[in-house]
Amino acid sequence: MRKEMLTGNAAAAWGVRLAEVDYIPVYPITPQTEIIETLARWISDGVMDSKYVTMDSEHSMLTAAGSASATGARAFTATSSQGLLYGFEMLYAVAGWRVPLVMANVSRGLSSPITLEPDHNDVLAARDTGFLQIHCETCQEVLDSILMAYRLVEDERVLLPIIVNLDGFYLSFTREPVEVPDVEQVRNFLPLYQPKHAFFKASQPMAQSAAVLGGLGYSYFKYQMHMASQNALAVYKEVCEEFETGFGRNYDTIEGYMLDDADYVLVMTNSFSTLGKAAVNNARESGIKAGLLRLRLVRPFPVADLKAAITGKMAVAVIDQNISIGKGGILHSEIASCLYNEKHRPLLLSFIAGLGGKNISPDEFEFIINKTVTGADTEDAGTAQLIYTDKEWQEMERLKRMAGKG
Amino acid sequence: MQREVYRLKMYKLRFHGRGGQGARVASKVLGTAAFLDGYYAQDFPLYGAERRGAPVAASARISEEPIMERGVIAEPDIVIVMDETLLQDPLTKPVLGIKQGGIVLINTAHSPEEAKVEYKITAQVLTLDITKIGLDMLGMPILSTLAGGVAARIVGLSEDSLTDAVKKVLSEIITDKRLLDKNVAAALYCFNAITPAKIELELKTTDAIKKKSSKVISVPFEPATVSSPAINATGNTPLRMTGNWRVFRPVWNYDSCTRCMICVARCPDGCILVNEDGFPYTDYDNCKGCLICVEECPTNSLGKVREVHV
Numbered sequence: 005m006r007k008e009m010l011t012g013n014a015a016a017a018w019g020v021r022l023a024e025v026d027y028i029p030v031y032p033i034t035p036q037t038e039i040i041e042t043l044a045r046w047i048s049d050g051v052m053d054s055k056y057v058t059m060d061s062e063h064s065m066l067t068a069a070g071s072a073s074a075t076g077a078r079a080f081t082a083t084s085s086q087g088l089l090y091g092f093e094m095l096y097a098v099a100g101w102r103v104p105l106v107m108a109n110v111s112r113g114l115s116s117p118i119t120l121e122p123d124h125n126d127v128l129a130a131r132d133t134g135f136l137q138i139h140c141e142t143c144q145e146v147l148d149s150i151l152m153a154y155r156l157v158e159d160e161r162v163l164l165p166i167i168v169n170l171d172g173f174y175l176s177f178t179r180e181p182v183e184v185p186d187v188e189q190v191r192n193f194l195p196l197y198q199p200k201h202a203f204f205k206a207s208q209p210m211a212q213s214a215a216v217l218g219g220l221g222y223s224y225f226k227y228q229m230h231m232a233s234q235n236a237l238a239v240y241k242e243v244c245e246e247f248e249t250g251f252g253r254n255y256d257t258i259e260g261y262m263l264d265d266a267d268y269v270l271v272m273t274n275s276f277s278t279l280g281k282a283a284v285n286n287a288r289e290s291g292i293k294a295g296l297l298r299l300r301l302v303r304p305f306p307v308a309d310l311k312a313a314i315t316g317k318m319a320v321a322v323i324d325q326n327i328s329i330g331k332g333g334i335l336h337s338e339i340a341s342c343l344y345n346e347k348h349r350p351l352l353l354s355f356i357a358g359l360g361g362k363n364i365s366p367d368e369f370e371f372i373i374n375k376t377v378t379g380a381d382t383e384d385a386g387t388a389q390l391i392y393t394d395k396e397w398q399e400m401e402r403l404k405r406m407a408g409k410g
Numbered sequence: 411m412q413r414e415v416y417r418l419k420m421y422k423l424r425f426h427g428r429g430g431q432g433a434r435v436a437s438k439v440l441g442t443a444a445f446l447d448g449y450y451a452q453d454f455p456l457y458g459a460e461r462r463g464a465p466v467a468a469s470a471r472i473s474e475e476p477i478m479e480r481g482v483i484a485e486p487d488i489v490i491v492m493d494e495t496l497l498q499d500p501l502t503k504p505v506l507g508i509k510q511g512g513i514v515l516i517n518t519a520h521s522p523e524e525a526k527v528e529y530k531i532t533a534q535v536l537t538l539d540i541t542k543i544g545l546d547m548l549g550m551p552i553l554s555t556l557a558g559g560v561a562a563r564i565v566g567l568s569e570d571s572l573t574d575a576v577k578k579v580l581s582e583i584i585t586d587k588r589l590l591d592k593n594v595a596a597a598l599y600c601f602n603a604i605t606p607a608k609i610e611l612e613l614k615t616t617d618a619i620k621k622k623s624s625k626v627i628s629v630p631f632e633p634a635t636v637s638s639p640a641i642n643a644t645g646n647t648p649l650r651m652t653g654n655w656r657v658f659r660p661v662w663n664y665d666s667c668t669r670c671m672i673c674v675a676r677c678p679d680g681c682i683l684v685n686e687d688g689f690p691y692t693d694y695d696n697c698k699g700c701l702i703c704v705e706e707c708p709t710n711s712l713g714k715v716r717e718v719h720v
Contacts, residue, residue, distance in 0.1 A: 285478065
């Protein structure tokens with residue numbers, strides 16, 4: 005074990021190296037490319053023994069990665085944003101093959117207008133595909149989650165692909181201290197992948213992904229995927245416990261920060277949660293009993309853990325770093341559906357913030373927390389609110405003038 | 411370690427340079443040195459378009475406690491300006507948000523007093539001609555480890571950690587052992603070339619900051635004629651002069667020039683024009699100083715002179 009300064013991308017690459025992955029098909033995209041560049045360098049230097057193939061698109065890349073996984077190889081790939089969307093057809097296809105592929109997605113806002121900075125419309129667009137999803141807050145968590153991901157999805161009760169998500173820039177290019185475990189330590193936790201259902205032998209041909217008509221077969225296969233994903237909740241707990249035993253770090257499905265005695269709860273995901281935790285500290289200093297719940301496992305959705313953590317609270321503010329155009333915050337809807345039948349459900353407020361990597365300042369968090377407290381007092385959740393300041397509006401006005409918009 | 415310098419629990423720094431100058435690597439050197447000295451550290455770049463010469467900012471946070479911040483540093487304690495011309499760039503604004511009593515170190519041949527007046531900086535100013543040190547000690551104007559060395563001194567890190575950090579960070583990007591050693595020497599030279607001022611932040615400024623604090627608003631609807639991301643204004647690229655990026659200026663000797671026009675053909679930016687007498691000359695407003703013309707001239711009629719902004 006050693007500790008060093010690593011970017012989120014380098015931490016992801018270390019996870020792949022330590023998992024002793026067999027096959028890595030790649031296609032570059034900012035802000036992901038550093039992951040595949042790092043792996044390419046290690047393979048070229050001879051410190052990593054994997055087959056590395058540059059593909060012509062994300063569609064081909066996902067096809068290759070899923071196919072390799074279906075032959076019994078341990079496979080990895082990585083993408084971001086537009087790349088994820090370009091390969092989208094194959095997300096559903098590969099998940100249907102029931103193969104334990106691990107893919108890193110480095111979140112970046114979707115075009116149009118084009119940007120490079122993060123929000124979660126890319127990864128959340130994949131929420132219905134069958135891929136499980138782990139969302140990370142720190143660079144350490146990225147490395148650890150790659151290891152946990154293989155262990156989780158290679159379990160026979162699961163056998164579905166998984167996305168490990170990290171924010172572009174805020175994690176991908178940000179260096180912070182990361183503990184890199186020894187490979188022997190990782191081997192104890194993550195044994196060789198030896199699938200019974202997926203294998204390739206030239207002497208024994210098999211067909212993958214049969215055609216089904218009439219709906220009877222289709223319904224069966226799809227619902228089996230759903231149940232496998234639900235199984236992953238219990239398997240995740242086992243993996244989490246073993247990981248903690250081996251490495252000393254705990255990553256439950258959700259992370260609570262000052263949550264137990266909190267009256268008011270912020271719900272966040274990914275790297276901006278760090279800013280939310282600082283806001284919770286500030287609120288506590290001014291006497292408001294605030295806490296934060298970070299959703300880590302997004303698929304399968306940890307309904308029971310979530311309910312246990314927030315029923316009985318006065319009010320919960322879901323801060324969505326995404327927007328479902330025409331509906332609002334995606335996670336707000338998902339959490340609302342979990343709580344609808346609860347007798348002691350908290351007031352649920354919706355905020356949209358950090359789109360395209362827009363900073364959420366302490367002032368903006370203060371606004372969210374004040375609105376949450378007032379909401380609880382008046383029993384009025386109000387409507388969804390975009391977090392956007394007067395100063396930002398002034399800057400936008402200036403930019404519009406520059407662009408010839410009167 | 412100069413512990414007395416390290417008065418704050420957390421230092422926030424921004425490096426401002428141009429693509430290729432080494433701002434990102436400077437932030438890595440600083441982050442690694444701080445990490446080796448036992449601090450919590452975080453470092454990251456902010457790129458726009460990834461091309462040589464474009465303004466690049468990189469940042470670092472160094473703290474005695476776990477860092478509960480991420481992303482842009484709006485109010486830095488320390489700013490390292492690696493390219494002086496950025497101070498006049500209307501979009502980059504390197505000293506924006508610098509705290510009263512914070513430190514701005516400028517890579518310039520100016521004295522601190524001159525620079526303070528010239529660039530109207532209210533914070534404390536330190537100056538060092540880092541480009542000259544880079545040219546003298548490395549033979550090239552790549553300033554990553556040098557700027558890292560300066561920053562390490564200002565925040566009070568140790569020489570040993572700086573040395574190890576330069577070795578660690580550079581060994582990931584270059585294999586030339588001699589160049590690496592030269593970088594260690596240059597970083598240490600810069601480390602010892604400045605006398606760090608104490609950061610004298612007025613900690614009572616909270617009231618002033620509160621007054622200026624931003625308010626969350628409800629964004630109004632605007633029709634698509636305004637709210638679609640189309641740009642109706644005509645292009646303004648010609649207004650954006652690229653000539654201030656130069657480290658070296660190409661200069662002409664018409665006594666030996668044969669008017670062969672090879673330089674005109676080779677200039678990648680179309681910055682070499684021809685005068686009434688048929689001699690080529692440089693459009694210095696836009697020439698980026700790549701010096702391909704100097705390399706290509708068959709009669710050695712082109713030389714180079716360092717640009718010094720004094």
